[in-house]
Amino acid sequence: MSEQTAEHNETMTPELKAFIESWKSKPGNLIMVLHQVQQTYGYIPRSIAIETAELLGVPLAKIYGVVTFYNFFKLQKAGKYIVQVCLGTACYLRGGDDIIKEFESQLGVGLNATTPDGMFSVEAVRCLGCCGLAPVAVVNGEVHGKLDKSMVAGIIEKYRKLG
Amino acid sequence: MAYQSYVLICGGTACCSGGADGIAEEFGKRLALAGLADKVQVVKTGCLGFCEQGPIVKILPQGTFYVQVKKDDVGEIVSEHLVKGRVVQRLCYDPSQAKKLVSEANIPFYQKQYRIVLRNCGVIDPEKIDDYIARDGYKAIEKVLFEMTPEQVVEEMLKSGLRGRGGAGFPTGMKWKFAQQQPKGQKYMVCNADEGDPGAYMDRSTLEGDPHSVLEAMIIAGYAIGATKGFIYIRAEYPLAIHRLQVAIAQATELGLLGKDILGSGFDFEIELRFGAGAFVCGEETALLQSIEGNRGMPRPRPPFPAVKGLWGRPTVINNVETLANVPVIINKGADWFSKIGTATTKGTKVFALTGKVNNSGLIEVPMGTTLREIIFDIGGGIRGGHQFKAAQTGGPSGGIIPPQFLDTPIDYESLAKIGSIMGSGGLIVMDETDCVVDIAKFYLDFTVDESCGKCAPCRIGGRKLLNYLNKISSGRGTEQDIEDMRQICDAMNKASLCGLGQTASNPVRSTLRYFMDEYMEHIRDKKCRSAKCSRLVTYKIDAAKCKGCTMCARKCPAGAISGTVKQPHVIDQAKCVKCGACEATCKFGAISHG
Secondary structure (H helix, E strand, O other), rough: HHHHHHHOOOOOOOHHHHHHHOOOOOOHHHHHHHHHHHHHHHOOOHHHHHHHHHHHHEEEHHHHHHHHOOOOOOOOOOOOEEEEOOOOOHHHHHOOOHHHHHHHHHHOOOOOOOOOOOOOEEEEEEEOHHHHHOEEEEEEEEEEOOHHHHHHHHHHHHHHOOO | OOOOEEEEEOOOOOHHHHOOEEEEEEEEHHHOOOOOOOOEEEEEEEOOHHHHHOOOOOEEEEEEEEEEOHHHHHHHHHHHHHHHHOOHHHHHEEEOOOOOEEEHOOOOOHHOOOOOOOOOOOOOOOOOHHHHHOOOHHHHHHHHHHHHOHHHHHHHHHOOEEEEOOOOOOEHHHHHHHHHHHHOOOOEEEEEEEOOOOOOOOHHHHHHHOOHHHHHHHHHHHHHHHOEEEEEEEEOOHHHHHHHHHHHHHHHHHHHOEEEEEHHHOEEEEEEEEOOOOOOOHOOOOHHHHHHHHHHHOOOOOOOOOOOOHHHHOOOEEEEEEHHHHHHHHHHHOHHHHHEEEEOEEOOEEEEEEOOOOOEHHHHHHOOOOEHHHHHHHHOOEHHHHHHEEEEOHHHHHHOOOOOOHHOOOOOHHHHHHOOOOOOOOEEEEEOOOHHHHHHHHHHHHHHHHHOOOOHHHHHHHHHHHHHHHHHHHHHOOOOOEEEEEEEHHHHHHOOOHHHHHHOOOHHHHHHHHHHHHHHHHHHHOOOOOOOOHHHHOOOOEEEOOOOEEEEHHHOOOOOOOOOOOOOOOOEEOOOOOOHHHHHOOOOOOOOEEE
């Protein structure tokens, strides 16, 4: 897969290295370090995971054990725009699953997958905490609330235009 | 110079996504143009609670309450209200179209509320420590550090009757006492801000609107139990709350309220943030501690309880955000004052995130003992779209469904447990007759199956089996024996699971079986879902009298199940139909219905 070949090219940025060094002596640092890795690359690249294991002096298996336990950490690079559709209870009751289906069919991708052009990923998330606006979707941090199916095309178009 | 007016703009997540930032900016510009920049102060506050009507702008001292404000409305508010003193009627809250409700005090949503935890939310600028101090902030620390011994602090908490607001309701003072009694040495104070319950955002709003109240409480708790180090474990999905906490910690440290030798008392305390990473089970205290230590968040058997053996094997107290936000007020006003609020067994107030099929979604705080009816119908304004109330769910995936006959139950830990639900952390979801209980139970089980850590078999296997049965029933293949089997699995999970997640995961199934047995039986015997949520049990029909033969539905049908000639009534081949509902959505003549 193309994403996987791209992965090997990731090299550790000096900022990340400095961050890891600053946390190295603190007990229980692993999750905070992994957050920083994901913030830097958008996911946890294998090459970086290996380097992190060496820097922190923990087994690689421990790093993957933690990464795969928590939903927040990703092993694959996501699209440029990440569409997160809320499936918290309030959104579910007000039709959140219809919104997901609409995004999936309009973008032609399944859940947790990325469009071939690398533009969009669709994810289902648990409660974004703005239940008053249900159903809600968040695209790269921008909240779109009180959605119905007819609004989906417009949202996709908006980000397509931004490029 | 004193300001003559204040413009409070709600900076909660819901209002921010509705454009509150742009509104604040526009106020700045317009006020400067009107020459009022030094007479009117614009404050971006925490959540004002009335999320349904956001973005919300409140003008003080009049208390005028503007709802659904847009950037374009700002000019009018400045020129009419702030310059000429005339209320902009069209932006006021107006439930009945008959009478305009101008101030917060007149709006039914606020009338039955009583704010202790949310005392500063929507009142102060959460990024200014001075605002917090001006409202008695950090006063409790002075009192505790200079006038009380750690034992007296614990005694006061015990006397107040405060119980854990994370859901289980364990007396807070008792937790502190256990940790205090441990031998001296390194101890830890942890704040649980891993609010994972879907449909709940109480803790997020408290942290976003009043972060200092939680810091102050942690310092007090640290002093009481003898801890010098605190951790706040917060969801990474809450960037605004994280930012506000970081600002608050920096400000408090600068003023000498955190760090070495606080206010010259000789007591040291520091607070560090640790991020969660999206695991519901980490709300369980032993799993949370594992996560802070950098491990997979899996619970361990108790005892030993964290108060004896917690973080890195040291005595640790873990309190929820809402529990902590009560603490400074209890110290300031006294345990006697606090224990007068609430019911015999449950003191104080509870914050709820009221959502679902209710007219006024939002964040509310009510005294314990308030009834569900008051919350849903008086504060929540009743059910949306003229529908009927069917049930309410408290406690999220760990809670139970409460049917209409218990609407007058006063909310406290014991009475909710008696009717098969739990207090939980404060999610309150309202459902109407268009919601199917089997579907709801499926939704919650799907969640807990996904979030089960897999360590113990009753939760890992039991949850999956329950979900399989529910899927079977909702697709019309259920049998009466399934109900009996499900009951047994529920009992086994409840008794044998390692942690709270597994012990309570069957509650949505137990409570729906208890109160909505007839609906389960309809799915099983009649192969019918009365709310048409279980799509496999729905049949679509074309009314020949209404069908004009426009062929739209036949062209839309993805399964090629609809046939007929132009201008003649069409028919659906039930064997081919995939129950997607596209035909019904497409028909302009209302000829297609489902049942």
